[in-house]
Amino acid sequence: MKPLSVIILAAGSGTRMKSECPKVLHPICGRPMIGYALDLAASAGAKHPIVILGEAADQIAPHLPKDVKVVIQSKPLGTANAVLLAKRAAGSLSGDVLVLYADTPLLRRTTVQRLIESHNRANATCTLLTTHLADPAGYGRILREATGEVVGIAEEADATTSQRAIREINVGPICVKAQLLFEALATVHPSQAKKELYLTQAVNRLAKQPGTKFQVVRLEMAAEGLGVNSQQDLAKATAVVRQRILEGHLTNGVTIVDPQMTYIDHGVYIGHDTVIHPGTVIESGVSVGRRCAIGPFARLRRGVVLGDEVRVGNFVELVRTKVSTRVRINHVTYLGDTTVEEDVNIGAGTITANYDGTNKLPTTIGRGAFIGCDTVLVAPVKVGSGAVTGAGSVVPKGHDVAPRSVVVGVPAHLLERAKPAAKKQPVRKNPSRQKPVTRRPMNTARRIVKRAVRKAPKARRATHTARRRR
Incomplete structure (x- = not known):
């Protein structure tokens, strides 16, 4: 199996978040956003992933595991420059390189595994992760030939009107042969729009080289490719993670x-x-x-x-x-x-x-x-x-x-x-021990009155009968 190095890009300033907290430290269901990218790196088998940090490095670095190698990008010169800094810090990177983004927290481990397996199975030069969006604004577009072969990626800032109409977007993560990647990065020039060095420029150069082979893995669910760039995006990502x-x-x-x-x-x-x-x-x-x-x-x-x-x-x-x-x-x-x-x-x-x-x-x-x-x-x-x-x-x-x-x-x-609760003793019925029931004698006066009341009607009846005989 080829050696695989993992680079996590986390140097973005996150100005659209409008927060003093670095973007990748914003919590999603109880953990910093960058923690999800670190999980993906671990699932890919990377023991010492390289994390590229920017101006907020002092705030982010304490939240990273000790086995992570931190590289500082002091000037925001783009994603291509960040990957080059990772190579210089590591000394040499052989085999394949998996590039992940710290602000894409919804990617599943199974998706990254599919990306790596597809790359190895096809022996591809570069394997991209793509999806289709109804509104692709803000994402790089996938450029294809009429045959369907990938020929490059157009960043939105540099894309033409016809290219912006394309709905297939570059999610971000790529798996690429290390040697060819760094050779292409050495020839990249700053973009016209932002004067930055884009990783996608190196991908485009690789696509134009003869003999290179590109592979595409499509997301099963487009929501996995959500990039968090605003508080609205953060709320959407949090809802998805909470549901999972x-x-x-x-x-x-x-x-x-x-x-x-x-x-x-x-x-x-x-x-x-x-x-x-x-x-x-x-x-x-x-x-x-x-x-x-x-x-x-x-x-x-x-x-x-x-x-x-x-x-x-x-x-x-x-x-x-x-x-x-x-x-x-x-x-x-x-x-x-x-x-x-x-x-x-x-x-x-x-x-x-x-x-x-x-x-x-x-x-x-x-x-x-x-x-x-x-x-x-x-x-x-x-x-x-x-x-x-x-x-x-x-x-x-x-x-x-x-x-x-x-x-x-x-x-x-x-x-x-507190006294322990007393146990109730069962009541035993023994006829020989039962006390005889004694009736209280009735008052004598009450007995006399009772008799008198009972005999009175008889006396009256006798008198009435005697009168009738007369």
Whole structure:
């Protein structure tokens, strides 16, 4: 297999973004835009990709992995000049060169693999990635002969009216034989429009050389070729990446009630049979166990790890917090830098006051603890296993709550030690031990009255009968 060197072009100024943040550092679903290009380089097998940076190098370089070789393009002289700088920095590049762009974050790994495989299979001099757009404004156009053979690329700034009508565009990434590329780059002259050296000029020179062979790989979906040059483009790219992330979780057995109202960043793990309700935001690096329920309107920030069967309800925010199995955090709660053990119930309105103005401090809640509504835990503090805090309690820092104790008040003070729940004894029925039922004797006066009432009608009936006989 031929050696493959990867060059990532990231020196663009990004003036159309109208932002102080370098274009390639703008986040897309929780990671800098350039991170997606680095993923593509890794999928191509590049161990030490070369990244070309411009005037914002001091801001971008700290975000790059250590195995990346950074080359500075001090003057914006174009993409051809950037590739030449990469060659000089590397000393020598043999085999093939894969050129990627840091502002094209939607390319899939499978697409780059197809590009490389097609290039190797055809033993091509240069392989281009193209697509067709209804509105190709801003992109270089693919020039072909009547036979369909590629003869060059026309940058929009230098294209003629007829060339601008072409809808097949150059997406950007190319795979090309290194030696022939650098020979062509040495003969490139600045363009008339921008006075820059374009990589496409070297491609055009290669296309005119006899014996060269060009190959084209078309994108399966045109959206993959979107170049991010404005905030509008960034919003479109973010929407596409977010949809891909959600589809991945759905495929893995996660229930997402309303995908349009759910925001999950890159690099999140969610176990199967977990339900994500609308309005939920889950940031990069979060891990959620199986059979959990998240939301609605919950926010899980970086450093959160949830065990299995955890309930995180509405308006709950967690950050740098580890939650064990069968924990309930149902309403309006903030936990930061907290460790929550198994079978804990966190009441509505609970807050960990984890910031003292300088440092973030830890809180630990033991197994089976019951945290009452509106409890404030001032870190650093520990709540023991089986302990209970009364509603509205404020537990000061350093005043740990002992296991199985009950604390209440502001500041929280010991009320009692929680007693283990008594086991109910089954009731045994034994006829021999049952007490005989005794009836209370009726009052004598009541008996006399009762008899009198009963005999009165008989006496009246007797008198009436005697009168009739007379």
